[in-house]
Each structure stands twice: as structure tokens, then as C-alpha cells.
Amino acid sequence: MKISSEVFFEFLDIYEKRPISNNLWGMRSHGMFFLWYLLKQIQPDLVIESGVYRGQSTWMIAQAAPDAKIIAIDPDLTQRFYVSKNATYRTEDFSLLSIEQDFYKTKAAFFDDHQNAYERVMQSTKQNIQHLIFDDNYPPGYDDCAGNPHLTLRDCFEMNQHQEKAAALKKVIKQYCIMPQIIGKTAGFLALGGQVSDIPAIWGSLEEIEPHYRDKMKVFYDDCYCYRWLTYVELQIKVL
Numbered sequence: 001m002k003i004s005s006e007v008f009f010e011f012l013d014i015y016e017k018r019p020i021s022n023n024l025w026g027m028r029s030h031g032m033f034f035l036w037y038l039l040k041q042i043q044p045d046l047v048i049e050s051g052v053y054r055g056q057s058t059w060m061i062a063q064a065a066p067d068a069k070i071i072a073i074d075p076d077l078t079q080r081f082y083v084s085k086n087a088t089y090r091t092e093d094f095s096l097l098s099i100e101q102d103f104y105k106t107k108a109a110f111f112d113d114h115q116n117a118y119e120r121v122m123q124s125t126k127q128n129i130q131h132l133i134f135d136d137n138y139p140p141g142y143d144d145c146a147g148n149p150h151l152t153l154r155d156c157f158e159m160n161q162h163q164e165k166a167a168a169l170k171k172v173i174k175q176y177c178i179m180p181q182i183i184g185k186t187a188g189f190l191a192l193g194g195q196v197s198d199i200p201a202i203w204g205s206l207e208e209i210e211p212h213y214r215d216k217m218k219v220f221y222d223d224c225y226c227y228r229w230l231t232y233v234e235l236q237i238k239v240l
């Protein structure tokens with residue numbers, strides 16, 4: 001995947017207009033960039049978002065795919081600060097959703113709900129959703145500091161005890177790609193026991209960026225501790 005500097009600038013111009021300036025406990029510039037970038041390439045006509053919180057990621061989805069219908073799910077919708085006119089909001093779990101298969105050509109799901117990612121993949125295959133994006137694809141043993149650890153795809157692929165799950169996943173997954181850190185080596189709150197990312201960054205430090213662009217790109221560096229291994233998964237889909 002090769003991304004030109006112009007793409008980062010295009011994103012940053014949009015991101016500057018975000019409805020929530022400090023999305024505490026939600027996604028920051030890094031995750032938002034890749035969510036936007038991936039959906040912009042995919043151009044789905046339906047996006048299901050699981051994990052709305054204050055609504056910043058719903059806003060980002062609508063920026064990337066303005067013609068898509070969004071089904072936005074969260075058991076607690078009272079937390080919303082931004083409400084999107086592109087979205088239909090639901091409180092029932094993703095696993096209970098039923099999608100009219102003939103109606104949508106390209107379907108995507110975005111999970112930032114801190115639930116079991118293996119189950120989310122299997123539920124998506126039943127709904128014939130081809131494109132999945134997962135935030136928080138932590139490596140094994142990572143402490144998310146939110147007190148709500150969940151089974152990640154990395155757990156499944158990298159821990160011996162989950163070999164059976166890994167084999168089942170490999171049967172349905174066509175592509176699996178963990179997005180890199182953008183600038184900086186940190187991932188997770190170092191002060192709270194975070195760690196250095198095991199996935200190389202696009203730029204290891206701010207100094208590696210051309211001086212002319214450094215100011216504009218600094219937001220990715222400032223947010224680097226919020227790197228959460230955002231991951232794209234393409235599923236094999238049934239031809240209907």
C-alpha cells in the first residue's frame with residue numbers, strides 16, 4: 001500500500017472540521033485516517049458501525065462514503081454528541097442484525113465495540129459482508145487500560161491456545177492487513193504500561209518528515225500513543 005503525502009493532507013483538511021476536538025476514549029487522528037482511507041477506497045453502499053460512543057467515527061464514515069447508508073449500533077446511545085443524518089441508530093447487538101441482501105452491493109462493517117473479534121468475523125460471514133475494519137486489534141497480552149479486554153484477531157492468530165479459531169478464520173479471510181503507526185514508535189499509554197509498537201511506523205519520528213510538512217503532520221505524532229492496530233479484513237463472500 002503506497003499513500004502519497006497529498007492523501008494525508010486531504011484527510012487533515014477534513015479532520016480539522018471534526019465535531020469533537022478531543023475525542024477522549026475514542027479514536028484519534030491515526031485510527032480516523034485509516035478508517036477514512038479504507039472506506040474511501042471501498043466506497044460501500046452500506047456501512048455498519050458497532051461502537052458509536054460520542055459519534056466521531058460515525059462522522060468520519062460519512063466523510064469517506066457520503067452516499068453510504070450507515071447503521072450505527074451502540075447499547076448506550078445517550079453518549080452521542082454528534083448525530084449523523086446519514087445514520088440509522090440501533091441499540092441491539094450486531095449479531096442480531098438482519099440485512100436485506102439484495103439491496104446493497106458493497107457492504108462494510110466497522111467494529112470499535114471491544115467485543116470478541118472472532119465472533120464478529122463469523123457473524124459478518126453470515127451477513128455476507130465483505131469488508132471489515134477492526135479498531136483495537138491488540139497483540140496478545142496487551143493491557144488496553146479500559147478494563148475491558150476482548151479477544152482480538154491477533155490473539156487468535158498469534159496464541160497457540162487459539163489455533164482452532166485461527167484455522168477457522170483462515171477459511172473465510174481473503175486479506176488481513178494491520179495498518180501501521182503513522183509517526184512515532186509508541187503504541188499505548190507508556191505511563192500506564194503501554195508498549196512500543198511491534199508494527200513499524202511509516203515515519204519513525206517527526207524529524208523524518210520534510211520540515212515543510214512537519215507542522216501539518218504533527219497531529220499524528222501527538223496522537224501516536226493512541227495507535228490501536230486498526231486492521232482491515234477482506235472476507236471471501238458467497239456469490240448470491
Ligand SMILES: C[S@@+](CC[C@H](N)C(=O)[O-])C[C@H]1O[C@@H](n2cnc3c(N)ncnc32)[C@H](O)[C@@H]1O
Pocket residue numbers: 023025026027028050051052053054055056057058073074075076079093094112113114115
Ligand atoms: C471506544 S468506544 C467507540 C468510539 C467511537 N468509535 C469513536 O471513536 O468515535 C466503544 C463503544 O462501544 C460501545 N459498546 C459496548 N458494547 C457494545 C456492543 N455489544 N455493540 C456495540 N457497541 C458496544 C460502548 O458503549 C462505547 O460507546
